Amino acid sequence: NAGVTQTPKFQVLKTGQSMTLQCAQDMNHNSMYWYRQDPGMGLRLIYYSASEGTTDKGEVPNGYNVSRLNKREFSLRLESAAPSQTSVYFCASSQGPANTGELFFGEGSRLTVL
């Protein structure tokens, strides 16, 4: 089982460029999440999708958009990248919105914006 797969694993962008981070899970989970990790900040929720067809903002949504393409896939888009978006991005999934918080994370995507 692959679990949660993220692509790309590494990306370097110039300020103003756009890109999409892809995420897919094969566990038949209903809920999916995008977090970012910055030094000294822990992980912070960007957007989440409680179930197919729904998306909601998390703690730090500015500068991002998401698409829940189907039950398996949840993408994160940066329309105009800024240096403040340099971070490690983690996609995660869970059984559903009623779970106690156990998430399954992907390996992360390291993004550098110059």
Place this chain on the structure above:
Amino acid sequence: DQQVKQNSPSLSVQEGRISILNCDYTNSMFDYFLWYKKYPAEGPTFLISISSIKDKNEDGRFTVFLNKSAKHLSLHIVPSQPGDSAVYFCAANFGRGGKLIFGQGTELSVKP
């Protein structure tokens, strides 16, 4: 304003001894508290959780203690093993679901 805080960035212990990782929180409305473990270049993995209505939960070598009056939880690892060396994140949520609020993390180093 950090609602979940891990004030120790790092901790070093000897193999076989107890590791105690600490976490403080400010919001008494949190329902579940969780610990995640993260190795370099990997995603976090769930370790153990505790409901706010309990004060202790145990899973093998890992025990989490919750002190609601002090708004404090701790993770005990006994005995510590070199493979436990990782960054440990404390997290909390309101109600149920994966909208977690994470602490900054504590890097544990277990020396042989």
